[in-house]
Amino acid sequence: MRPLFHPALEDIKPEAILYALSDPERVAIYAKLAGASGSGTCSALADLGDRVIPKSSLSNHFKVLRESGLIMSERQGVEMRNQTRCTELDERFPGLIKAILTAYGQLPGQPKTD
Amino acid sequence: MRPLFHPALEDIKPEAILYALSDPERVAIYAKLAGASGSGTCSALADLGDRVIPKSSLSNHFKVLRESGLIMSERQGVEMRNQTRCTELDERFPGLIKAILTAYGQLPGQPKTD
DNA sequence: ATCAATAGTTCCGAATTTCCGAACTATGGA
DNA sequence: TCCATAGTTCGGAAATTCGGAACTATTGAT
Known part of the structure; x- marks a missing residue:
């Protein structure tokens, strides 16, 4: 397994951020992660309510989020810990993430973001 | 030629906005349009400095921008007038467009936005 | 009215990208 | 060592994007 790539803060491209968050599934995952207290493992985020994302698609979603600079992933034992890089990101692109999540x-049809 | 479709304000989807603006060429066009005083015709926006966008690609870019709700296009004689819907949009998605353009x-490598 | 020029759209095929099932890899127990 | 769990990679079918060539709409000239 190749080591996971994370761009340095200054290498993060706005187009990559926008692209990553132009997919509602990815946003849903990211939003859950942003609002999550603990876990942040892939499997914990796979269930979007209306659909369970296949493993390989999920893995790809995380890769897109990671390589765009939105999240940090690190292995912890058998699972993967994911966390947002939102503090850093807000420094580089002020207000961007918040405006997007807002x-x-x-949108109607997103009753709870729990 | 099919009549041009413009979504109603309430039908504008954030994913469409983000997708449209996840392409640097499209952002460049949009930014020029947002900063433009007059014209806003396709051909006037075709020259990005580093490259001249082919007609059909340009037409497609405008279509994406239009159908995502970012711009309004209307025929005026032989040419097409395009204008941003940024005031409306800011009402629906406060701060979003500004944060994106910011x-x-x-980014380095965008010396003038004239 | 016809013709030519201009501005942009549509068509369509090649190249690229996305999606996801199946196979694989890494880690932690029993 | 062998199994289970969590996630990654592979590979090919389906969908998307890009752009040249052909087409359409409008204006102006003859």
């Missing part, structure tokens, strides 16, 4: 939140 | 603007 935009999605305003 | 994020792109901070």
